Structure formats: structure tokens, C-alpha cells
Amino acid sequence: MDHFQKSIYDLIVETSTNLPADVRKAIHAAQEHEDKGTRSALALSTIAENIQMAESSVSPICQDTGMPTFMIRCPVGVNQIAMKKKILEAVTQATKDSKLRMNSVDSLTGDNQGNVGPGMPVINFEQWERDNIEVRLILKGGGCENKNIQYSLPADLEGLGKAGRDLDGIRKCIMHAVYQAQGQGCGAGFIGVGIGGDRASGYELAKKQLFRAVDDINPNTELRELEEYVMENANKLGIGTMGFGGKVSLLGCKIGAANRLPASFFVSVSYSCWAFRRQGVTLNAGTGKIEGWIYKSGTGISMKDITAEGASGKPGDQMESRREIFLNTPISEDQIRQLKVGDVVVINGLIHTGRDALHKYLMDHDCPVDLNGAVIYHSGPVMSKDADGAWSVRAAGPTTSIRTEPYQGDIIRKFGIRAVIGKGGMGQKTLAALKEYGAVYLNAIGGAAQYYAKCFKKVTGVHFMEFGIPEAMWHLQTEGFTAIVTMDSRGNSLHADVEHDSLEKLIKLKEPFFK
Numbered sequence: 019m020d021h022f023q024k025s026i027y028d029l030i031v032e033t034s035t036n037l038p039a040d041v042r043k044a045i046h047a048a049q050e051h052e053d054k055g056t057r058s059a060l061a062l063s064t065i066a067e068n069i070q071m072a073e074s075s076v077s078p079i080c081q082d083t084g085m086p087t088f089m090i091r092c093p094v095g096v097n098q099i100a101m102k103k104k105i106l107e108a109v110t111q112a113t114k115d116s117k118l119r120m121n122s123v124d125s126l127t128g129d130n131q132g133n134v135g136p137g138m139p140v141i142n143f144e145q146w147e148r149d150n151i152e153v154r155l156i157l158k159g160g161g162c163e164n165k166n167i168q169y170s171l172p173a174d175l176e177g178l179g180k181a182g183r184d185l186d187g188i189r190k191c192i193m194h195a196v197y198q199a200q201g202q203g204c205g206a207g208f209i210g211v212g213i214g215g216d217r218a219s220g221y222e223l224a225k226k227q228l229f230r231a232v233d234d235i236n237p238n239t240e241l242r243e244l245e246e247y248v249m250e251n252a253n254k255l256g257i258g259t260m261g262f263g264g265k266v267s268l269l270g271c272k273i274g275a276a277n278r279l280p281a282s283f284f285v286s287v288s289y290s291c292w293a294f295r296r297q298g299v300t301l302n303a304g305t306g307k308i309e310g311w312i313y314k315s316g317t318g319i320s321m322k323d324i325t326a327e328g329a330s331g332k333p334g335d336q337m338e339s340r341r342e343i344f345l346n347t348p349i350s351e352d353q354i355r356q357l358k359v360g361d362v363v364v365i366n367g368l369i370h371t372g373r374d375a376l377h378k379y380l381m382d383h384d385c386p387v388d389l390n391g392a393v394i395y396h397s398g399p400v401m402s403k404d405a406d407g408a409w410s411v412r413a414a415g416p417t418t419s420i421r422t423e424p425y426q427g428d429i430i431r432k433f434g435i436r437a438v439i440g441k442g443g444m445g446q447k448t449l450a451a452l453k454e455y456g457a458v459y460l461n462a463i464g465g466a467a468q469y470y471a472k473c474f475k476k477v478t479g480v481h482f483m484e485f486g487i488p489e490a491m492w493h494l495q496t497e498g499f500t501a502i503v504t505m506d507s508r509g510n511s512l513h514a515d516v517e518h519d520s521l522e523k524l525i526k527l528k529e530p531f532f533k
């Protein structure tokens with residue numbers, strides 16, 4: 019097993035940097051299906067470009083490299099304790115090499131320990147009666163994980179009413195799961211559904227479904243029909259890529275069932291973002307060398323041939339309303355008040371990152387830098403330091419903004435911030451603050467970590483390293499950072515509109531389908 023550690027390292031790098039063929043094809047099909055010129059089409063072409071960039075620079079597709087979860091099947095007699103040690107070493111090396119972000123946070127102290135610590139990574143072993151070893155890996159990020167949902171039937175669901183303990187009740191849960199995710203889990207996403215089990219095994223079953231190939235066919239007829247129904251009808255909800263509104267809201271749906279206790283009936287949904295990073299290898303049990311890859315590689319499957327303009331379909335009406343506006347930081351209130359939802363903004367100048375820990379801190383402390391007219395970027399980047407001690411940005415897409423909702427409005431007021439960049443949108447409290455103090459919310463494309471990293475030309479400084487690399491406040495000299503205004507200072511929110519419209523569409527699916 020001399021090669022085992024190296025094989026695991028190669029598996030991690032491939033999973034983090036190169037989306038497999040089946041996932042690429044699903045994204046490509048979404049590009050073809052989406053109306054050209056729409057915000058969703060624009061987002062999809064950024065996603066496609068990011069996939070190519072990550073592959074060619076062998077860098078993380080998304081900065082959140084997720085909870086590394088290994089599913090291993092091995093012959094009787096293979097030393098699992100030794101394998102586990104090698105896996106931890108491979109994960110540590112991949113973190114050092116910026117293929118994985120520092121992503122393992124002590125839940126009590128907040129200390130970021132890399133990617134190894136209690137409960138992390140997740141390693142599941144199973145024995146089988148074959149001669150070789152199979153290792154599958156999924157890197158599922160925190161934002162989409164937060165959109166997982168578990169239902170206990172019978173239930174009363176928003177928009178859909180009563181959901182009973184039958185196939186139609188399950189149908190309603192799944193449709194609701196897609197609706198409640200909106201764009202916050204970097205949709206259009208893939209869902210794994212687990213019917214039955216207990217609370218823990220139900221979620222496990224749901225996550226396991228994500229290991230199925232996107233284009234496989236469920237051998238169970240009822241479940242196959244349910245998967246087909248979900249794919250067709252979830253894409254009628256109008257949520258679109260990143261929740262921008264559009265024709266494609268779901269890229270894949272895989273459903274499995276297990277037995278349950280008489281008293282319990284759980285439907286568990288595991289939501290994966292478009293950056294659906296999973297791969298697998300078979301290994302020689304003697305040498306640990308890779309014999310083959312389980313999912314067809316994405317290499318050679320070009321994402322480039324469809325651009326936002328070149329996609330087929332009718333031009334969307336959103337196209338006419340798009341303006342492109344260049345802004346240099348610091349930004350004045352006057353400039354901000356002229357922006358409206360749908361505008362594309364290109365930012366040059368200094369941008370500051372800040373996410374969960376910083377927002378909490380700023381509520382009752384001063385900021386070490388002047389934030390008057392500033393742009394705050396909700397992002398937790400992958401960073402690396404060269405031999406001379408200079409930092410550079412290796413991956414830096416946006417993080418889910420709604421987590422800072424309790425703080426954002428107060429911080430805008432306190433420091434005079436003019437723009438907040440993130441993804442998934444924010445709530446009523448922030449919307450009110452944007453209006454009152456003159457600021458905007460800009461939606462960047464979630465997961466496009468390579469696409470945005472190239473805009474950060476220089477790291478001019480950092481504060482709060484004690485929060486850990488992703489949570490620190492990085493000061494970044496920026497050129498050409500493009501994002502879409504989705505909440506303006508006039509009280510408009512694209513997110514509120516899409517949520518409202520998709521609820522109306524969800525209500526249309528209330529009548530029983532599986533009788």
C-alpha cells in the first residue's frame with residue numbers, strides 16, 4: 019500500500035479542481051435551455067468559465083472545499099487504521115498546497131485547524147467481497163449544506179398544504195425543499211433524497227444518493243417516476259441560477275428509500291450546489307495504486323461553446339434593462355442612489371472581505387480601516403503565502419449573505435459602507451438599511467472562485483487573522499470585479515420578487531399527483 023497516500027491526494031485534487039463529465043453535461047444542458055441574455059444565462063456562462071479556469075490552473079472550483087467525506091469499500095483484511103492515517107496525511111498535504119481551504123473549525127473555540135479535527139474528515143468503511151479497494155469522495159460546501167432539510171410526515175407545507183405519509187406527501191416535501199433553497203445553495207443544484215430511516219440515517223441516505231451518476235436510471239419504478247416528476251416540475255418554479263429567476267432551478271434529483279419505524283416517516287433532502295464535486299477511484303489492494311476512475315473525467319468536455327449571448331432560446335426581457343456601470347472605491351452616496359436592480363456593476367479599487375465573525379465583531383468594536391464609501395465582500399478565500407511573506411488569493415467566490423442579516427444594517431449605518439457583495443440575497447432589515455443610508459447589495463456568482471480570484475491583483479493587508487484565514491478581513495486591490503445589483507437603495511429586491519413568484523408557482527403544484 020505504498021502508493022495509497024499519493025492516490026488519495028490525487029483523488030482530492032481531482033475532486034476539488036475538475037468537475038466530472040456528468041456534472042458538466044448537466045450544466046451545459048442548463049446553458050442550452052436557459053433564455054439567452056438573461057441574468058441566469060450570464061451566471062451560467064460565468065460558472066462555465068470558472069469550471070474551465072479551475073481545471074486548467076488545478077485550483078479549487080469553489081473556495082469552500084466542503085466537508086471531505088470518504089466512502090470506502092475494501093476487501094476483508096485490509097488495515098483500516100493505517101488507511102485512515104494516510105487519508106489524514108493526504109488531506110493535510112492538500113490543504114498545505116491550497117487544493118483545500120482551511121475548513122475545520124473548533125465549534126467551541128472557533129480555532130481553524132485546517133481540515134483535520136474531531137469528526138473531520140468523514141471516513142466511512144465497508145467491507146466487500148472484491149479484491150480491490152474503492153474510494154469515493156464528495157466535497158460538499160457549507161452553503162448548500164445549510165439548505166438541507168428534513169421533513170417529518172405528516173406535515174403542513176407552505177404553499178402545498180397537507181403532506182401525508184404516501185408518495186404524494188413525499189413529492190410535496192421534495193418540491194418544497196427546492197423552493198426553500200431559492201438561490202442560497204448556489205443553484206441550480208442537485209438533490210439527494212432519503213425516504214425513511216431515522217433522523218441521522220435518513221440524511222446519510224440522502225447524501226449517498228449524490229454518489230449516483232447524474233444520468234443513471236432508478237431501478238425502482240415508483241422512485242424513477244418521482245425523480246422524473248421532480249426534474250420536470252422543479253424547473254417550473256422559476257428560481258433560476260443563483261436565484262436570479264429563470265428556467266433551470268434543478269440539475270439532478272436522486273431518490274432512495276430505506277425502512278422506517280412505525281412512528282417515524284422522514285423525508286431528508288441533501289442539497290448540493292452546482293459545484294457538485296465528487297469523484298472516486300478503484301485502487302490495487304496490494305500497492306494502493308489507482309486502477310481507474312469511477313466517474314468519467316470532465317477533461318475534454320468544453321464548457322466554452324455556449325456563452326450568455328450565444329445560448330439558444332428566445333431573448334429574455336431582462337436583457338433590455340441591463341446597464342453596465344463602472345465604480346471606483348470609495349463610492350459616493352450619489353453614485354449608489356443611481357443604481358437599480360438588474361444593473362451590472364464593475365468595481366475597481368480596494369475591497370475588504372468580511373463574513374460571519376467580522377460582522378459580529380464590528381457590532382460593538384471599531385474597525386481598524388476606514389469603511390466610509392467602502393465595499394464589503396462576503397467571502398472566505400483560499401490564501402497562500404510565498405517565500406517573501408506576500409499573500410495571494412487562490413480562490414475567492416462569495417459566501418451566503420443571509421447569515422449576516424442580524425448585523426448588516428447596523429454595520430452599514432455605523433461605518434458608512436456603500437456596497438455589500440455576496441450571494442443569495444439578504445432580508446428586509448438589510449433592505450431597509452440600504453434605502454435609509456444609501457447602499458446596495460451586489461450578487462456575485464456563488465462558487466465562481468477562480469473567476470473572481472483573478473480580479474484581486476494585490477493583497478494590501480489583513481486584519482483579524484485570529485479568526486482564521488476564511489474569516490479574516492483581507493484588504494484586496496481589485497480590478498474588474500463584476501456583480502449584479504439585486505437589492506437597491508429604492509427598496510427593490512430581486513430576491514423578494516423571485517421568492518414571491520416561485521411561491522405562486524409552487525401553489526400550483528398543490529393538487530395530488532400520485533394518487
Ligand SMILES: O=C(O)C[C@H](O)C(=O)O
Pocket residue numbers: 081082159160161162202203204397398416417418464
Ligand atoms: O464558506 C464559503 O466560502 C461559502 C459557503 O459554502 C456558502 O455557500 O455560503
Ligand code: SF4
Pocket residue numbers: 080081082083084158159160161162163202203204291292293415416417418464465466
Ligand atoms: S459557495 Fe456555493 S458553490 Fe461554493 S460550496 Fe457554497 S454553495 Fe457550493
